[in-house]
Amino acid sequence: MRVLITGGAGFIGSRIATAHVARGDDVLVIDNLDTGLRSAVPAGAEFVHADITDASATADCFARFRPELVSHHAAQMDVRRSIHEPSYDTEVNVLGSVNILRNCVEVGVGRLVFASSGGAIYGEPVTIPAAEDSPIRPLSMYGAAKYCVEQYLATFARLYGLHYTILRYANVYGPGQRPDGEAGVVAIFAGLMLEGRRPELFGAGDKTRDYVYIDDVVRAALLATDRGGAGPYNIGTGVQTSDRGVFDAVAAAVGYRGEPTIGPERKGEVRHIALDCRKAEREFGWRATTNFASGIAATVQHLRVAHRG
Ligand SMILES: NC(=O)c1ccc[n+]([C@@H]2O[C@H](COP(=O)([O-])OP(=O)(O)OC[C@H]3O[C@@H](n4cnc5c(N)ncnc54)[C@H](O)[C@@H]3O)[C@@H](O)[C@H]2O)c1
Structure with a gap:
């Protein structure tokens, strides 16, 4: 084709x-x-x-x-x-x-x-x-x-x-993602932690996304x-993951032991979302199968190599 x-x-x-x-x-x-x-x-x-x-x-x-x-x-x-x-x-x-x-x-x-x-x-x-x-x-x-x-x-x-x-x-997150994309927080947190710098959480870190x-x-x-x-x-996955949840998952994959700094809440951002994806499963047999921790580990591994290079 x-x-x-x-x-x-x-x-x-x-x-x-x-x-x-x-x-x-x-x-x-x-x-x-x-x-x-x-x-x-x-x-x-x-x-x-x-x-x-x-x-x-x-x-x-x-x-x-x-x-x-x-x-x-x-x-x-x-x-x-x-x-x-x-x-x-x-x-x-x-x-x-x-x-x-x-x-x-x-x-x-x-x-x-x-x-x-x-x-x-x-x-x-x-x-x-x-x-x-x-x-x-x-x-x-x-x-x-x-x-x-x-x-x-x-x-x-x-x-x-x-x-x-x-x-x-x-x-969407994974190896090769951009820090300014919709799942940018994964790349931003990982990039900072790999450099030993402290990421910032906006507000209480309770904003959720579907990764x-x-x-x-x-x-x-x-x-x-x-x-x-x-x-x-x-x-998507149907699962909500908070900014704090992303922080913890990335920290575990990087081996980072610090705490985030807390910045002010940012306006104009969706506070909570996850997607019901049952229609894709019904109509063409798709569902997400990658577990968040292993997806984050693969993303961090990719960034680690890029940082070294
Ligand atoms: N990454 C996410 O989380 C996400 C979520 C929902 C939807 N999307 C959509 O998926 C698509 C791909 O996103 P991505 O994350 O890979 O982003 P990306 O920026 O990596 O990819 C977009 C590509 O489009 C190219 N591009 C931009 N403007 C162009 C133009 N005027 N003419 C030709 N090429 C142009 C860019 O150079 C880039 O290669 C986009 O339509 C985006 O809106 C992404």
């Missing part, structure tokens, strides 16, 4: 690209290397340095490669930046996505998989774990843009018959492509 992956030089996209190459697919990665790394693109995948907002560069890629599947992972993924620079966030996350959708229709792509965010679109959920039919009340422009693209997908489907699958990821390991996410993306419908599908 010919698979075009936007954002395929990034944390999640590069791992999905690797999985497609491993199963014998032809892979083309489009990425502007804003946060991604050229070195993360797997050998065996073609790489085009282009921006998803560039109509002519993307049209050339689609016309030449004629993808059967598009995995759309390119995004401005910094939630705080979306609040400070909402126009920039819209340009990349909405207009760039619409440009990709338009290209899909132009060349008759069989299916598009979209990386949405379960951590950002529900806002503060009424019921935890939040299922896919929970009220959509984002607390950031990033979340609003992700939901906006979900609506564009449904509209493109009604107008042009585009087939798509929406995956609403929880906070899902990268390998589980990659498996979900491939299974959903093969067997899923339009979704949306939450991809």
Whole structure:
């Protein structure tokens, strides 16, 4: 199968690209290397340095490669930046996505998989774990843009018959994750502890998130492509882990014995969330299987090597 992956030089996209190459697919990665790394693109995948907002560069890629599947992972993924620079966030996350959708229709792509965010679109959920039919009340422009693209997908489907699958990821962590991503706290705490510095907890450290390991996410993306419908599908664990819980897990993996410093509560952040992922299990047989402590140990091990290098 010919698979075009936007954002395929990034944390999640590069791992999905690797999985497609491993199963014998032809892979083309489009990425502007804003946060991604050229070195993360797997050998065996073609790489085009282009921006998803560039109509002519993307049209050339689609016309030449004629993808059967598009995995759309390119995004401005910094939630705080979306609040400070909402126009920039819209340009990349909405207009760039619409440009990709338009290209899909132009060349008759069989299916598009979209990386949405379960951590950002529900806002503060009424019921935890939040299922896919929970009220959509984002607390950031990033979340609003992700939901906006979900609506564009449904509209493109009604107008042009585009087939798509929406995956609403929880906070994805693992080797190669970025400190400014949605699960940034894992990389931040680990980086500081490995340098012997004290991490800061904001507020009481009782804010909770649903942390899902990268390998589980990659498996979900491939299974959903093969067997899923339009979704949306939450991809998480259903478990809430507090900032203090992350601190303790990372400290255990690093062998760090200090205590955190306590900073003021940060405004505009979701306080508690976890995702109900039973729909993904029912419809394509996926559930997260990585235990948090072992996922954290693998992440810390990766950072330890990177720190030494
Ligand atoms: N990491 C998480 O916890 C998480 C949670 C929910 C959803 N997501 C979504 O999953 C996707 C991948 O996230 P990630 O964590 O791998 O982030 P990442 O920053 O590592 O990957 C994003 C990639 O997109 C590229 N990119 C950014 N702007 C671009 C543009 N205008 N044109 C072309 N390429 C561009 C970047 O260079 C990068 O390689 C994103 O859509 C993100 O919103 C991530």
